Amino acid sequence: VSLPRLVAPEKLQALVASAQARGLAIGFAGSLCASDVPALLALGPDLLGFRGALCRGGRRGEPLDPVRLAGIRAAIPSGELARSRPARFMLGMGAESASRSPDHGRAEIEASGAA
Numbered sequence: 001v002s003l004p005r006l007v008a009p010e011k012l013q014a015l016v017a018s019a020q021a022r023g024l025a026i027g028f029a030g031s032l033c034a035s036d037v038p039a040l041l042a043l044g045p046d047l048l049g050f051r052g053a054l055c056r057g058g059r060r061g062e063p064l065d066p067v068r069l070a071g072i073r074a075a076i077p078s079g080e081l082a083r084s085r086p087a088r089f090m091l092g093m094g095a096e097s098a099s100r101s102p103d104h105g106r107a108e109i110e111a112s113g114a115a
Contacts, residue, residue: 003030004039013043020044037075048076 004012012028019026027047028040040048054069056062 002032002036003028004032004036006030009039009043012040016044034071034075037072041076041080 016026025046027049028043028045029049029051031052032040032048032050033053037048050072052058052060053072054064056065056068058068
C-alpha cells in the first residue's frame, strides 16, 4: 500500500507546511507510483522517492527498468524541474540494494532540468 493511500492529503500537506516553516526539506516515499506524482507534487514537497516503481516488473529486487524510469519522469511536469527552490526527485534503489547487483543504482533528476 502506498503512502497516499495510508495518509490523508490534508495530513501530508500539514507535514509539508510544518517542515518548511522550520526551514527543513521534506520528501515523500513509500510505494509511490507515477499516478501518485501529480497529487503529491501539489502538496509542495522537496523530494519524491521511488524504488519498486522503477524496477522491472515493479519488484524492488529487480534491475532498474528504463521504461518505468521514463514513465515516472514523464509524470513530473517540466515546470517542477525548473523551480528555483532546491527540489530534487530521487529515483532508484537504496545503497543496500544497489550493492547487490551492478544493474541497480540511483538516478536523480535535479532542478537543473537534467533528465
